[in-house]
Amino acid sequence: MNKIADQRKKVGATQAKLASILGWGPSRIANYEANSRTPKLEDCRAIVSGLKKLGCKCSLDDVFPPTAA
Structure with missing residues (x-):
């Protein structure tokens, strides 16, 4: 599950x-x-780069959290 919408809405x-x-x-x-x-x-x-251009302070792991092994 990704957090694109959460970060975008921020x-x-x-x-x-x-x-x-x-x-x-x-x-x-x-x-x-x-x-x-x-x-x-x-x-x-x-996507992370685009979010950053919009002013979002996020990392790859923030937007696409690693899944547990």
Whole structure:
């Protein structure tokens, strides 16, 4: 489970705004947030970078918490 929506909402950004920064369609962000689509590592890094551009102070682990082994 990811925390994209939680981090995005902390800075008051919409899915469309985050998607626009990343050059993606809003439905891609919506699918990731709903866990109906799993982002690749490079996409995860891009999402964190996009959130940071919006003013979010987050890390990869904040947005995509590691799962217990």
